[in-house]
Amino acid sequence: MSAIKKMVKLRIWRGDAKDGALQDVEVEANEGEVVLDIIHRVQATQMSDLAVRWNCKAGKCGSCSMEINGKPRLACMTRMNMFEEGETITVTPLRAFPVIRDLVTDVSFNYKKAMEIPAFEGPKDLKPGEYRMQQVDVERSQEFRKCIECFLCQDTCHVIRDHEENKKSFAGPRFFIRIAELDMHPLDTLRNRKQTAQTEHGLGMCNITKCCTEVCPEHIRITDNAIIPMKERVVDVKYDPIRWLGSKISKREGIV
C-alpha cells in the first residue's frame, strides 16, 4: 500500500460578491486523489475558512460544481492524474452565477426556474398502484431523471453565461430536459409542454452548440435527446400549414 506523495500547485479564487483574487497555494497530493481532496487538504492545513460546497464526493449529488482550468466540472470527479506534472491547476467559482464566497455561488436562479415548470399531472382515473408502463417507454424519461442538478449545463450555456439579461426568459438546459422528461412521460396528461418550452421557457434561444451535453457528468444527451426533438416538433407544427390548420380545426395542439 505505497502511497506516492507529491506537491501540487493550485490557484484558487478567493473573495466575495464585492471583490476577490486568485491565490496560489502548494499542497500535498496522493495517488488516486481528486481535486476535491486537494481542496479539502488546503482547507484543513492552510485556509480553514475556504468556502466550498460538497456532499457525497461520489458524483451523485452535484454539489461540488466549479470551474477547473476554466472548464465547468465536478471537483469530486476530476482526478489529479489528468493534469500534467507540475501544471498549476486553477480553480474558480461557476461564472454564470453570483459569487457568495470563494468557490460557492448563488444558484437560486435554478430553483426559481424549477418553480416555473408545470408539475407532472397523472391520469385522474388511475389510482395508486394502477399505473402500467412499459420499460421501453419509461427509458426516455429515465435518461433525463438521471440529472443530479449540478447545474454545470446551466453554467456553461452561453445564452446565459455572458448574458445576464437572458436569464429572465431562458430556463436553460437543465429545465429543457425536465420539460422533455415530462413530455415523454407515458402517463403525463398535461398538453402543450413543447409549445410552452418555446413560448415561455426560451427553447428557441438555444442554438444547439451542445456545450451542455459536453459538460454533463451523467452523460445525458441533453441536446440530441431532449432539445432537438422538442425543437423539431415545435417547428413542425409552427411552419407546416396543413398541421397548423389541423390543429386549429380539431382545437388540439397537434403535437402529441
Place this chain on the structure above:
Amino acid sequence: MSIVEKHKYDVVVIGAGGAGLRAAVEAREAGLRVAIICKSLFGKAHTVMAEGGVSASMGNVNSDDNWMVHFRDTMRGGKFLNHWRMAELHAKESPDRVWELETWGALFDRTAEGKISQRNFGGHQFPRLAHVGDRTGLELIRTMQQRIVAMQQKDARDHGDAESFIKVFAELTVTEILKESGKVAGTYGYWRENGNEVVFEAPAVILATGGIGKSFKVTSNSWEGTGDGHALAVKAGGRLKDMEFVQFHPTGMIWPPSVRGLLVTESVRGDGGVLTNSEGKRFMFNYIPAVFKEMYADNEAEGDRWYNDQANNRRPPELLPRDEVARAINSEVKAGRGSPHGGVFLDVSKRMPADVIKKKLPSMWHQFKELADVDITLTAMEVGPTCHYVMGGIEVEPDTAAAAGVPGLFAAGEVAGGMHGSNRLGGNSLSDLLVFGRRAGAGAAEYVKGNTGVSVSDATLKGASERLNAPFTGNGDENPYTLHAALQEVTNDLVGIIRTRTELEEAIVKLAELRARATKVKAAGGREFNPGFHLAHDLDNMLIVSECIARSALQREESRGGHTRDDFPKMDAKWRQVNSISTWDGTKVTVVTQKLPSMPKELFDLFDPHELEKYLTPEEMSAVEGGTK
C-alpha cells in the same frame, strides 16, 4: 447576537432527505404551514446515495410476497430486537408509499406486464426492491422535491405566494431545539452563507437529519452525517435507543484512498456478483450462521441455480444480511486472505455480459471507471466494510413518530431508532423514511391542533445565541479539523466493527478528553460560509453520538447484528429482552437498559417455533407457545 431573523411556522422539519420531505408533504396536506430546513442545497441530501431500491411487498415479481413475509424478514434481519410495531407498520404500509410516488411522477423500472419491477436483496425472501437502475435514492428525492414544488405552485395559484405554506430554508444549520415550559417551542440556528442567526418559533419540530457516519473514519456518508438530530434530541431531553448498533456495509470501495468507504451497492450481489478471497475461493459458504442454515445454499451449484429458479433452490450466502457479510470479510482479511489493498474481491465480470452490467449497474460502472480506473465488466472490484448506517436513534412512539420525553418533537428516518433492531436490511431504509416520514408529518399535524401559539422567551434566545457563537468568542485555540480527525481515529480503532471491553473503556476516556478539548475550539476567519465554524458545531454532535455508541456498546455483553463483541461473541437471548437507552445531562452520556415492548401473540404466530427458539429464552418460548402473551 448577529442579526436574529425570526420566523413562525406550525411545524419545522429539520432535514430535506426522504424522511423530511415526506413529512413535509404530509404536514402541508393536513393544512399546516411548514418550514423545511436543510444544511445543503435542496435536493442534495444523503438519500441520493441510496442505490439498490425501496422494499415493498407489492408482489409484482413473485406473487407469494406479502406484508407478513416482509415483516418476518425485517425481524430476522434485526435479530428480533426491532420494535415490533414499527416493523409491522413498515411492512404493511410500504407498498402504498411506493405506489403513491408514481402518482407524483416517479419512474421506476418495469416488469414485462408494465408494473413496478422488484429485485432481490440480502435478507429479503422474495424480489422486493422497487428500483431505478442503481440510482433509486435520487429518484425518491427528486420525486418528493418535485412534489413539494407542485404544492408550492398550487399555493401560488390559490394564495398568491408559492412560499405561503411551505418554504425551504436551504444551507441553514440548526444548533438547538428550543423549549418553553417543557414543550418544544422552536429551533435556533444560523445561515451557512453569512453566519446570521435565525430563530423559528413552532409548536412542533420533526427531526429527519439522517445518520452519524462522519463520526467514523471509513464511511459511505457525506459530510452531513454528523448525528445532528441525535444530538439535538438528547440535548432537548430525548432518549436515544440502541446506539451500539452501527451498520458496516460489507462492500465499500477501498482503493484509491480518496474514495475509501464509498458504497458499492448490494445490487451487485443481488444481481449475481460473488465474493472471493485472494485464493479465489467463494468464502461466504464458510460463514453461514446457524440461524440462517436452512435458508441459504451450502454449495456453489445450488447458489448459482437460485438466480434463475428461486422456488427450488436456496439463495447464495453472498446475500446474507449485511452484518454477516461484513464480519466474514473482516475475518478473511484478518486471516491473511485479503486483496492487495486490504479487502476482498467482488466480481460481476465473469457472471454477466458487459452490456448487461452497464445496464443493470450503470452508476457502479461509472464510479469504478472514473474514480478507480477499474472496468468492472472486465475485472473484479476490491471491497471492504464501510460505516454506512446507524440502527440506533431517537426513541419514538411508532404510530405517531413522537419522540419519547419531549412533547412536540418528532423523528423519522435514520435518526429514529427501533425500526431495524440490531441490523437493517438493504432496501428497508428508503421504505422506512417514506412510511415514518408520512407518519411524523401526520403525528405533528395532530399534535399542533392542541398546541398552538408558542413563543420563545428572550432568555432562551440569549442562551442559544451564546452557545452558537462560542467558536468565535472563546479563548481557545483548538482546530476543529484536527479534533475531528482524532475523533475518527478513536471510533475507528476502538468502537469499530469488532469491539471489546478494554477498548471501549479506553474509547470512553479518550472521548472525554476530546470533549474537554472541544470546548476550546476556535473558528478562524469570518462568519460567511466558514467551514471551520460549521465543523465546530458538527463536532459537538459527533462527540455526543460517539459517546452514546461507546457506552451502549460497553453495556451490551453479547454479539448481535451491528454490534460484535470479541469478548462476548455469542448472541444471548437475555439481551434480546432489553434496549439500550442513552440520555445526556449536559456533560456526559448515561446508558441504561429498558425492557423491550412485548410483541403480540398473533405476530409471534407468523414464525415457526423452531426459528423463535434461536432468539427467545426458554421462559419466553413457553409463554409464546402457551398463548399467554
